[in-house]
Amino acid sequence: MEVILTGATGFIGRHLAKSLDNLTDVKLTCAVRRAGSSNCDREVVVNGLDSDTDWSEALTKKLVVIHAAARAHIVKDDLPDPLSEYRKINVDGTLNLAREAASAGVRRFIFISSIGVNGNINQRPFTEEDRPNPSEFYAQSKWEAEQGLWEIGKETGMEIVIIRPPLVYGSGAPGNFGALTRWVEKGIPLPLGAIRNQRSLVAIDNLVDLIVTCVEHPNAANQVFLAGDGEDLSTTELLKRVAQAMGRPSRLIPVPEGALMFGATLLGKKGVAQRLLGSLQVDISKARQLLGWKPPVTVTEGLTKAVGSYRCE
Template identity: 35%
Template sequence: MRILVSGSSGFIGRRLITLMRAHGHDVVPLIRGPNGAPTDLAAIGDWNDWPAGIDAVVHLGALNPSRREPASRDSPALHHVNVEGSRALGERAATEGVGRFVFLSTANVHRPKGKTPVRETDELDPQSAYAASKLAAETALREVAAGSSMDLCILRPVPVYGPGGRGMVARLVQLARTGLPLPLAQTSAQRSVLALDNCLDAILAALTHPRAGGETFLVADREPLSLGAMIAAIRQGLGRPPRLLPLPETPLRAVAGLFGRRKAFDRLFGSFVVDIGHIGACLSWHPPLSSQEGFRRAALRDRLAENGRQA
């Protein structure tokens, strides 16, 4: 297949391109800026140099600021980039006769249900301005696909972890690397996460499986983990002992409240579990790596990369 990839220079895109080429696909990164596609993706309908013979598009590009940045609350900017940009790319792809369009959304379009797994058919309640823009982009792309012969497949991944990642899991990796004893041995929350290798494998399945068109899939590792189990797996990959202390959550929550960090505490220590039965049933897709193995590999790669930088 000849595949156009937006967001090709990002955390997922760089590895995806390498993997797709290893599978024999002809990959065309969507490069924006001077001598490339328009910087504003919403203007791609006027681009004169759309590559010939594109069979599929993987749309990874998005505006996704850190929660700490004011831009994370700039709904108009998020809407323009993530909704109007996605719509324009979908319309151009449909016009050019693209057969399959894979869109990477987010599982955060759903509200967590504690330890009860979330399913694709559950109520939609975006957890941030970014998630709201991704949900609106899903709607826009479905409208485009409905008026064309292009198949749309939407993936809703939980947080993706691996070397170069960011967000909650990246902060856990930073904590694990300190080697300090951490009071996480008794944390009860369970969280679904997604190894980068598993994410890439799911994208390949969404691209190539004949039943993926018209479907929406939550994507995660096989099993959720507690925060303590994540730290232990990361430290194992780093060649270190877990060093977890059995401190109950109640005093931790109280301390967080005293410092005005209760919401941050609840985000970190709350459960968010998703059910990946739908993608398994439709595409016969099952994550190649367990979460423990994914964390161990990610930490090992990170350690090897750091050793290479120091050499």
């Protein structure tokens, strides 16, 4: 099966490319902006990822597209219209790729979206049937791309598969997990010893396994799936588990959540505090039931592998 992967140089893409390359029934090609920038055996150079990108050569004879490339961060928060910057890549670039893929005869288009499409906080686990409620520009752009993909699928018959992961962790993970890991590794005392929230995470090995399952599984066609480990943790428990996996003490101070939120709000960091203090759970029963999928890695195994380079001898 001919598969093309975008975002192969990113955190998710690197792990996904390695897994796909090991499958004997998959012939993987990675779309890159610079030759030799990925670990893939086969590459095709594609300049840019916007509404004008020409994918015709890259998509020749491909049956499946896995679109993991995206613009996740905008450095300058003072841009007059940051949403438009996200849209250029995450919406316009995605839909341009999808249209060209359909024209080239691609059978299935797998889009790596974000749980942020559902929202960034909840009181019960999100499901695929919940009304989308994106509250950040990145998530809004992902939601708009999803809507456009469904329209293209209806018009062309190309199968659409959408996967919405929560925070993805693993060795070398960027973002919030990377920051938490560095804090624990440095032994920095953290005022997060009394947090009783519940957060769903997904180990990179579990996310990759779900994506690979969706490449060929007939029941994945035209479906949305939420990804997760199947075990939720409070921020306090996560930090304790990370410290344990590192073989280091967890230096957590039990400060009341209300005091933390109040202080963060005064400092203009309410969004950061919500991610640390609020709950965000996902229900992965649809993937379990429809695909027969289950996370192959436990949270303990995933965290041990993620922080292995930090372990004390």
